[in-house]
Amino acid sequence: MTTATNPKVSFHDYQPELESFRAAVLLGLAREHKQIPPKFFYDERGSQLFEDILEQAEYYIPTVEKRLYQEHAADMAQLIGRDAVLIEPGSGSCEKVQLLLETIRPAAYVPMDISGDFLRKASCDLGAAFPWLHVYAACLDFTHELRLPAAVPEGRRVVFIPGSSLGNFDLPEAQHFLFQIRQLVGKGGGLLIGVDRKKDKAVLERAYNDAAGVTADFNLNLLVRINQELEGNFDLEAFRHEAFYNEQLGRIEMHLISRKAQTVSIDGEVFRFAEGESIHTENSYKYHPQEFGTLAQAAGFQSRQMWTDAGQLFGIYYLDGI
Ligand code: TRP
Helix, strand or coil, X not given: CECCCCCCEEEEECCCCCHHHHHXXXXXXXXXXXXXXXXXXXXXXXXXXXXXXXXXXXXXXXXXXXXXXXXXXXXXXXXXXXXXXXXXXXXXXXXXXXXCHHHHCCCEEEEEECCHHHHHHHHHHHHHHXXXXXXEEEECCCCCCCCCCCCCCCCCEXXXXXXXXXXXXXXXXXXXXXXXXXXXXXXXXXXXXXEECCCXXXXXXXXXXXXXXXXXXXXXXXXXXXXXXXXXXXXXXXXXXXXXXXXXCCEEEEXXXXXXXXXXXXXXXXXXXXXXXEEEEEXXXXXXXXXXXXXXXXXXXXXXXXXXXXXXXXXXXXXXXX
16 A cells, blocks of 8 residues: 555554453453563553654654664664665654665665554655665564565565664563564575673663663553553552662563552452552563673674674674674
């Protein structure tokens, strides 16, 4: 299906299962340690709040990462090669790829995102900004499937994952996801991926507790969604955002903490919260370069190059499928 305005931009809707939001919430809140999977953050408001997080001064990743793409675009493009099929799972606003497109000149760009309206708009904007670019947007849940629209041309496949999205997977999930990427790109394909590094606890904790409270709003938006879409009655004032670095597990943990003992009903089911009880909503794992190298190697990738900043905050890796 092509868009009316630009024949080079097409949109493919694989209808990421909406029903499962209900199942995931009801199951997740029935567990001993309550949890909700992070992919449900990204309704339209959530996607917008996430874009706002990226603007917060404390959240260092976008600035550092952007500079790395700007400084090393030519090296990255050389490793990727011309006329590649560039695939971005979780593309969001497609902002980072724009720093590389003119240098890489891919034959096709395949943004994938769970948030359909957001993806549609980002793809159209991208098509307008880069009139030569062929865009095949795929609305899907990339934690569930990595599928390419049939219309995508042949060519060397390279997956692009900026923003340390891999960090939001647990270790076995990260392993599985890298393996799926390796299957998708094949031997001789590539992976360009940004991964956040282990660092000072205070720097990390500030990044996920911005002073303006945007990350808090993003986290709490999950409860707004439950209220709106699943007939929940969460009192938003009765929960607070919490994010801390779990040094032992090498990850930032995000939680929603109940400020008091209370009950909440969702779709007719009642859930009890003790004062201080948490809903665990997300992790963000941090990797030493060597740790990431080992993980990627187990999935069938060989690291060719890593770029990092002077402060050693963030790493961008290029890996070959072997
Ligand atoms: N993957 C990035 C990170 O872990 C971005 C991100 C995902 C994020 N969810 C978030 C940032 C929630 C802040 C809050 O840093």
